[in-house]
Amino acid sequence: xxxxxLARFKKLxxxxxxxxxxxxDSIEEAISDRTANQASGAQGYxxxxxxxxxxxMEQEQAFLxxxxxxxxxxxxxxxxxxxxxxxxxxxxxxxxxxxxxRLEAYLAAELCITCKSRQEKLQRS
Ligand SMILES: [Zn+2]
Numbered sequence: 001x002x003x004x005x006l007a008r009f010k011k012l013x014x015x016x017x018x019x020x021x022x023x024x025d026s027i028e029e030a031i032s033d034r035t036a037n038q039a040s041g042a043q044g045y046x047x048x049x050x051x052x053x054x055x056x057m058e059q060e061q062a063f064l065x066x067x068x069x070x071x072x073x074x075x076x077x078x079x080x081x082x083x084x085x086x087x088x089x090x091x092x093x094x095x096x097x098x099x100x101x102r103l104e105a106y107l108a109a110e111l112c113i114t115c116k117s118r119q120e121k122l123q124r125s
Contacts, residue, residue, distance in 0.1 A: 001089040005100065010083050013107050017076045024069045027062050034059055075108035091115055 001009075034055070082088040089098050091112035098112045111119065 001097075001100075006083055006086070006088060009088060009103060009107065010080070012104075013076055013079050013083070016107055017073065017080070020069055020073050020076065024066060024073065027066045027069065031059065031062050031066070034062075072108065075110075078110070079108045093119075 079088060082090075089100070089103055090096070091098055092110045093115040094112065096112050096114075098109055102113060103109050109116075
């Protein structure tokens with residue numbers, strides 16, 4: 001990948017990283033708000049079981065988003081490291097080039113399409 005493309009992807013990844021970080025911040029805030037509310041009893045003793053159920057589900061969703069988000073954040077950090085090393089856009093498996101289009105669609109891509117689909121097949125079987 002040439003320097004111009006690397007610089008462009010660096011910017012894209014940094015922007016994406018900021019977006020994910022602020023998203024994670026708001027999820028964490030929502031979780032701690034809810035936990036604080038529950039601790040103080042503000043939401044307790046409700047007769048509406050459905051409400052409690054959806055609350056718990058919402059919280060579960062928030063945790064799920066948070067863990068997915070932090071995984072993604074780690075992948076973006078790795079991608080930034082690869083940009084610094086000059087190995088960004090190189091498939092970690094076969095060493096082939098990852099098409100720019102694929103990287104644009106998924107900034108943290110580590111594998112070319114061939115290796116990725118092979119890996120997915122392995123995971124499924
Ligand atoms: Zn590959």
